[in-house]
Amino acid sequence: MNEQRVAIVTGGSRGIGRAIATKLAAQGTAVVVGYAGGADAAAEVVDEITAAGGRAIAAQADVADEKAVAAMFDAAQETFGGVDVVVNSAGRMALSTIADLDLADLDRMHRTNIRGTFVVARESARRLRNGGAVVTVSTSVVGLQFPTYGGYAASKGAVEALTLILARELRGRDITVNTVAPGPTATDLFLDGKTDAQIDQLAKQPPLERLGTPDDIAGVVAFLTGPDGHWVNGQTVRANGGII
Template sequence: MTQNDTTTERVAIVTGGSRGIGRETATRLGRDGYAVVINYAGNQAEAEEAVKEVEQAGGRAIAIRADVADETAVASLFDQTEEAFGGVDVIVHAAGIMPLAPLVDLDLAVFDSVVRTNLRGTFVVDQQAARRLRNGGSIINISSSLTKLARPNYSAYAATKGGVEAITLILARELRGRDITVNAVAPGPTATALFFEGKPQELIDRIAAEPPLERLGQPEDISEIVAFLAGPARWINGQVIYANGGSAA
């Protein structure tokens, strides 16, 4: 299938699609007429609510549970998507975790869990996507502007997102001749549960005031960029798009 083929429904898998940026992205793709698979790690109720939101937006949707770092589970996720909708055109890899602590204090078991979910998860999901996306497809990884902003307490998270960007840039070149684009979107501070968790209001207000636009990003700010990369943006490839309202690196 090519981007100009309007007779075949486009199909997207959104990992981490039950909440935050992933959920808003799934709904945005539903408005564009996609069939969307909501991948989730554990909260089935949230995933089913996300399915309803996609359907209300005009798309078809199902929810499938899978650990993004488990290659067998991710292969099954793609199998089930192909069985339900006939193929896969777009993967939006938004699943991730973000425990915060100074490097000197971070428990190595926590560090290993961040690496497993954020970095290994990206590698596993992108590997299946590279093998199975149809022509005209798009792989969109969610990175973070923290790779540039270098904010204290984010060393583990930012390190994994730096790896996500490296995977993205290299995979785009490895897929030469496949008509598949590979890009990353690197949000700045965005008003999601993942961002708000554990932060005092004073810190939230201070971070929100940093960009010239003087506000936090909203999930819909990011979903619009993802939808552009998933659909019409065929000449954007092998790029990291920093979506942070102008926060200085």
Template sequence: MSIDNGIRVAIVAGGSRGIGRAIVRRLAEQGYAVVVGYAGNADEAAAAVKEATAAGAAAFAYRADVADESAVAGMFAEAEARFGGVDVVLNLAGRLYLAPVAEMDLDEVDALHRTNIRGAFVVAREAARRVRRGGSITLFSTSVVGTYHLTYGAYAASKGAVEALSKTLAREMRGRDVNVNAIAPGPTATELFFEGKSDEVIDQLALANPLERMGEPRDIAELAAFLSSPEGHWVNGQVVRANGGMI
């Protein structure tokens, strides 16, 4: 049954953990109906839905590999069936693989590109076909595109593709009244980010920006909510490096 009564509807691919989960929570607080897209961890997705409903939002979780066009189309179709349409799409689903170029495992590179590049194109294509007028599409990059840290070659290259995609799509949406942007976070305090890093490395990264702290998922969620909102609609075709001023 549709609940389309003026409520804006958001799909957050990669919404079960970390920054994505913070975005789900923030959009729920702002009154959106939210679809939590996830790849594998049903418990985390259920917890994200529980947080959204506790904030008063209608929400459900949908399992979809972002690189699988049939699964992604199914997620959009379910959102339309339950909520009446889709207004906002954010894709945070991603994969990280670190290695010097000379030592790269090309199977790992292929897997990275499948999620980070193909997945971004699949979600963007479905969003471009279905998002309603006045809506918003936000893809996710990384501030490593620009800092070029050692061992991040494959990951940064995949996110460079996402930035090119977002800028091109913004222009292709002419006449649709849909803004398209990319957010490129810097180091952000998520469980995934902390994994495998020493306290010394974390402290160094925290001091790499003039604000001298790690980003918090809420910092990125506030930006994502703004870009998705009518108030942020004039921001279009941009890559926003949300990193506290890290160079």
């Protein structure tokens, strides 16, 4: 076993990604906090982890840019000695009916959510140490199929399609590949543009009668990437409080 496991968390500067990065660090994993543009926010996450006694660095990368993603893996290798866990939490969402969706918004979502996931998965397949874990992030809307989420859900459906295929392709290396599909979760991305009434309605839908929190999702990811969750492989886990 490696002395210390090393994780790359894309989208690690805010929301669910930030909660995942700090959760993994609290469990003793060295973390590369990947970010697209929020350098200050990423630095705050690194400071939070190191202040608590953990090890972390920040690395800027557009997940759809294969050279930038390779450089992020290089930074993990050079600083911490390798990579054991990759969590691709970077994502983009634009809501609109299918009839009215601007195709430029569709292209931007698909570039980040599909191409970005594929690029990170490809680099993970090439670089992850044996015994590691890959977690991609989808959305429970793939199953819930809310109006105005057509373009977004389509991009995340592609993420789920990769999961079992990549798990099978990594046969023989003791690496797991899973997708976590959060339901409505109280992040800035989710809350932006919604009225209090809309938020309250969504919070009442799960039998647990609340919105998810970033920590709820981080706990699932920590399980899937840790020893207790290593027998779970090739799965999409709908972490949504029972909304479907």
